[in-house]
Amino acid sequence: MKGSVLITSASSGLGLAMAQEFARRGYHLALAARRIDALEQLQAQLSQDFPRQTFICKALDVCDWPSVAPVIKHCAEALGGLDIVIANAGIATGHAVGSGHLADDVQVIQTNVVGAMATIDAALALFRTQNRGQLVAISSVAAKRGMPGFGAYGASKAALATYMEAVNAEVFGTQIKTTTLFPGYIDTPLNNHIRNRPFVIDVERGARALVDLIEQQVTESTVPVYPWNLISVALKWAPRSVIAKQHRPKS
Numbered sequence: 001m002k003g004s005v006l007i008t009s010a011s012s013g014l015g016l017a018m019a020q021e022f023a024r025r026g027y028h029l030a031l032a033a034r035r036i037d038a039l040e041q042l043q044a045q046l047s048q049d050f051p052r053q054t055f056i057c058k059a060l061d062v063c064d065w066p067s068v069a070p071v072i073k074h075c076a077e078a079l080g081g082l083d084i085v086i087a088n089a090g091i092a093t094g095h096a097v098g099s100g101h102l103a104d105d106v107q108v109i110q111t112n113v114v115g116a117m118a119t120i121d122a123a124l125a126l127f128r129t130q131n132r133g134q135l136v137a138i139s140s141v142a143a144k145r146g147m148p149g150f151g152a153y154g155a156s157k158a159a160l161a162t163y164m165e166a167v168n169a170e171v172f173g174t175q176i177k178t179t180t181l182f183p184g185y186i187d188t189p190l191n192n193h194i195r196n197r198p199f200v201i202d203v204e205r206g207a208r209a210l211v212d213l214i215e216q217q218v219t220e221s222t223v224p225v226y227p228w229n230l231i232s233v234a235l236k237w238a239p240r241s242v243i244a245k246q247h248r249p250k251s
């Protein structure tokens with residue numbers, strides 16, 4: 001039997017698909033998100049399909065950051081420790097800076113940065129007591145270059161990636177590993193309203209790619225690796241005039 005994995009935001013999209021993929025590969029799972037009904041449905045389905053494994057779920061709003069550590073502690077106690085914790089919860093907005101959407105942008109930072117930090121902080125404290133564990137953060141290719149219309153989202157994912165770089169240095173030489181993943185477009189409710197999604201892949205394929213990279217314990221990778229590894233480099237060096245043309249915010 002494999003180890004145990006906690007996934008924040010297993011009620012939809014990548015979190016849900018990764019939960020199904022980890023279950024297929026024999027892991028025990030702790031599922032956390034705000035929509036407890038969706039988690040209970042997933043828990044029931046996984047318990048039926050994989051009766052030898054343990055699946056638990058717990059309501060969690062990562063924006064209520066003081067509640068994150070107690071939830072992670074509860075899940076670790078229920079599963080006899082945690083091997084992998086995935087800070088996956090995230091939201092996105094798309095509009096120009098200065099267009100009257102600051103409250104939405106603040107919510108992006110609260111969820112994608114403060115919520116992820118609370119998850120990583122609590123998981124690392126637990127892993128220090130266990131002397132082992134793997135921290136996984138779901139950043140985005142959007143972290144690689146500030147794109148017009150996605151300032152808050154890109155900034156949140158860049159902040160998360162930099163935070164993980166610091167954590168990686170702090171645990172260097174120990175049995176605690178860090179993995180930061182930078183997905184390109186994977187078809188989920190987060191982006192399925194966007195008309196132009198280059199190289200989009202379905203969520204099952206995306207989840208397989210994510211779980212493969214997590215099992216390989218890579219420190220950082222785009223997802224899928226190709227073509228997003230090349231696009232990331234191109235994004236970094238593309239002239240501003242090219243970047244400015246990628247998206248025309250409404251206001």
Ligand SMILES: NC(=O)c1ccc[n+]([C@@H]2O[C@H](COP(=O)([O-])OP(=O)(O)OC[C@H]3O[C@@H](n4cnc5c(N)ncnc54)[C@H](OP(=O)(O)O)[C@@H]3O)[C@@H](O)[C@H]2O)c1
Binds near residue numbers: 010115188
């Ligand atoms: N799909 C892509 O192409 C793509 C690309 C790059 C990065 N990502 C990142 O991958 C992660 C998952 O995104 P997705 O595509 O799976 O989006 P999604 O289908 O919209 O799922 C978002 C998840 O986040 C959870 N969530 C939102 N706010 C939360 C909060 N305050 N506390 C706890 N959970 C919260 C939601 O669960 P509840 O509503 O039940 O709480 C939901 O399960 C995000 O961090 C996203 O930025 C996705």
